[in-house]
Amino acid sequence: MSQHLSRHLSQEEIDGWLIGDRPAEVESHLTSCEDCAEKVAGMGDSLALFGSAVRSWGQEQMGSTRVFARPAIAWWRIGLVFATLLLLVAMPVVRHRQADPNTSVQDEVLLKKVQQEISQSVPAPLEPLAKLMPNDLSR
């Protein structure tokens, strides 16, 4: 049940009404008091004009701006990772294939030479000395 106020609305009650705080007694008073209704309407009109102006202005300003683009999946990053991995795997193989074919032959020759030198009882640089020594000592 609504109550009637026997006085005019205070500034706080008018502002409360404007911000959305709307008790029944204030509502009832506003229907019967022209003075208070005029005060509320005057301030309310200014605020409504302000809101309307900002909304129109915002709409106009937004019209020329770009549309939101959601972040796409970074396929290029995924591709880059795969490409790097592929490169790391492929590089040794390619290098091996591109290697000089004579290299393996040269390696074989060198290996044989080393084997030969190891198998000698006296190293080649010491052979002249070994010849000068008696046979039993040179063994």
Next chain:
Amino acid sequence: MAESSVENLADFDAVVHLYRPAIFRYVLASLRDPDAAETLTQDCFLKAYRARDQFRGESSVKTWLMRIAVNLVRDHLSNQRLKFWRQTQVACVDVSAAESWLADQRSSPEAAALAREKVAAVWSAVAELPQGQRTVFLLRFVEDMDILQIAAATGLKEGTVKIHLFRALRRVRARLEEGV
């Protein structure tokens, strides 16, 4: 497009389509810099998109997005500090620009002039409000959000929102009485 149809954020394009104007408008009115407003609006939806799985529907999508926007504006302003308003006055949008964007065409030139004066007075008062008061004022009188929604969007208690609004209205009224 109905608001309820996008409450689950599944169709994010629809969310952007529906709420971008409100977010942009709030940021623009707060910063008065169209370029910064555009950037922060993009940032807002980018953040929302990345965090869409965390949205539990405890508030409306608009309130949730507005909360992101309020935080972005606050961070932006705290980064800019006092430099912001000085730069705004010089390089960005004319503070009184909005008065010329009245959708409501008044019946007579005199009424239209009076309406423009009122809007200009409110604009200049809003420009001088502390950030917290300005935020709740814009959410209430531009975005038509109620106290509960504003509290959810700003992270303030309802009582604090009301206090900000009462103080902001007092300043705006004083400016209107001076200027009109």
